[in-house]
Amino acid sequence: MVDRTGHIIYANADAEDFFRASALLLARDGLGRFVPFGSPLLTLVEQVRDLHAPVNEYRVDISSPRLGEDRVVDLYVAPVPELEGHVVIMFQERSMADKIDRQMTHRGAARSVTGLAAMLAHEIKNPLSGIRGAAQLLESVVGDEDRPLARLIQDETDRIVSLVDRMEVFSDERPIDRFPVNIHVVLDRVKALAQSGFASNIDIVEEYDPSLPPVYGNRDQLIQVFLNLIKNAAESIGQRAGGEIHLSTAYRPGIRVSVPGSQDKVSLPLEFCVHDNGAGVPDDLLPILFDPFITTKPNGSGLGLALVAKIVGEHGGVIECDSAPRGTTFRILMPAWREPKDADQNIGKRISE
Numbered sequence: 001m002v003d004r005t006g007h008i009i010y011a012n013a014d015a016e017d018f019f020r021a022s023a024l025l026l027a028r029d030g031l032g033r034f035v036p037f038g039s040p041l042l043t044l045v046e047q048v049r050d051l052h053a054p055v056n057e058y059r060v061d062i063s064s065p066r067l068g069e070d071r072v073v074d075l076y077v078a079p080v081p082e083l084e085g086h087v088v089i090m091f092q093e094r095s096m097a098d099k100i101d102r103q104m105t106h107r108g109a110a111r112s113v114t115g116l117a118a119m120l121a122h123e124i125k126n127p128l129s130g131i132r133g134a135a136q137l138l139e140s141v142v143g144d145e146d147r148p149l150a151r152l153i154q155d156e157t158d159r160i161v162s163l164v165d166r167m168e169v170f171s172d173e174r175p176i177d178r179f180p181v182n183i184h185v186v187l188d189r190v191k192a193l194a195q196s197g198f199a200s201n202i203d204i205v206e207e208y209d210p211s212l213p214p215v216y217g218n219r220d221q222l223i224q225v226f227l228n229l230i231k232n233a234a235e236s237i238g239q240r241a242g243g244e245i246h247l248s249t250a251y252r253p254g255i256r257v258s259v260p261g262s263q264d265k266v267s268l269p270l271e272f273c274v275h276d277n278g279a280g281v282p283d284d285l286l287p288i289l290f291d292p293f294i295t296t297k298p299n300g301s302g303l304g305l306a307l308v309a310k311i312v313g314e315h316g317g318v319i320e321c322d323s324a325p326r327g328t329t330f331r332i333l334m335p336a337w338r339e340p341k342d343a344d345q346n347i348g349k350r351i352s353e
Helices: 011-019 040-051 094-123 125-141 147-171 184-193 221-237 304-314 343-352
Strands: 056-063 072-079 089-091 179-181 203-207 214-217 244-251 257-259 265-267 270-278 318-324 325-335
Touching: 011 265, 040 056, 040 072, 040 244, 072 343, 125 147, 125 318, 179 184, 184 203, 184 221, 184 244, 214 221, 221 244, 221 270, 221 304, 221 325, 304 318
Parallel strands: 203 244
Antiparallel strands: 056 072, 072 089, 179 214, 244 270, 257 265, 270 325, 318 325
C-alpha cells in the first residue's frame, strides 16, 4: 500500500522478498525508488487516484538492477476507499502465471491424444494384425533372399502396434484409485530401479524434507511419473563424467490454482524436483515440451512427457520445466492429502457405539 505522496506504508512478506528489502526499509522511501524510472506502475497509480477505480495491467516489465532481469509482472492496482489517495498494489509474477497457463495447454494436448488413441486402436490395430499374419505366411514360402523382407514387415508392424498400445494409455478415463502416499517411499523405489539399470553410472543425490505430509495420489502412477523424468535426466547426461541427478522435496505454501467450474481454489504446497546437469532442453522446445510427439531423441516417440503431464494433471497438480546451460529441472507442484473433515466425528460415533 502506498499513501497519497507515493510512500510505501505497508508491505507483506512476499513484497519484501520481491523488492529484496524489509518493510522498514521500504517505508523510508517512495515507490519510485524501487521501480525503474518511467515505469508504467507509477502511471497506473496516478490513474487509479484520478478515476477512483481499480486498473489492471498485464505483462509489465519492471526489470532493474535492484530487482534483477526478466521481472515481468501483472499489476492489479486499486484505491482504498477509507483512505483518500491511498492505493493498494498487487504484483503477480508472470513466471508462475505462465507456468499455470502452459499447464492448461498441456492438459488440452493430452485430451487431443485421448481421442486420437481411441481412433487408432480401432482403425489401425485390426488391419495390422492381418498384415502381420500375411507376412508370417510369406516368410514360410519365399526364398532365402526375400525372407528378411517378410521379417522386416513383421518387425515394423510390431513396432506400430507397440506405439498404439502406448497411446491407448491416454484413452483411459477411469477414475484414479487414490490413497495417502509417502512421496519419499516412491522416490526411493524409483531411485533403486534407476541405479540398477539405466542410471547405474550416475550419482543420484537426495534433498528431502522429512516433514512433508502425504500426497493424495496413486502410488503406481507416481512411480511412472518419476521413473520417466529420471530416465530422461539420465539420457540427457549420457556417459559424461560427473553426471548427477538431484531429487528434492519441499513445502512451498502460497501457490493456489482455480478449479474449473468452481469458485474453489486448490493449494499446491508440495514441490518435487528432478534436476540433472545434462545438456539441457533447446529453448524452442520448452513451450511445447509436454505436447505429444515432441522429442529430441532419434528413436523417441515423444509420448513420455505427455503421459507425465496427463498423470500430474489428473492428480490436480502442475508440472513445469526450467532449463539452462548448467542443467534441467522438472518441478511438480501437487496438493497434500488432508484428513476428511468428518473423520473425527465418525471416530466419535464409533467410540460411543
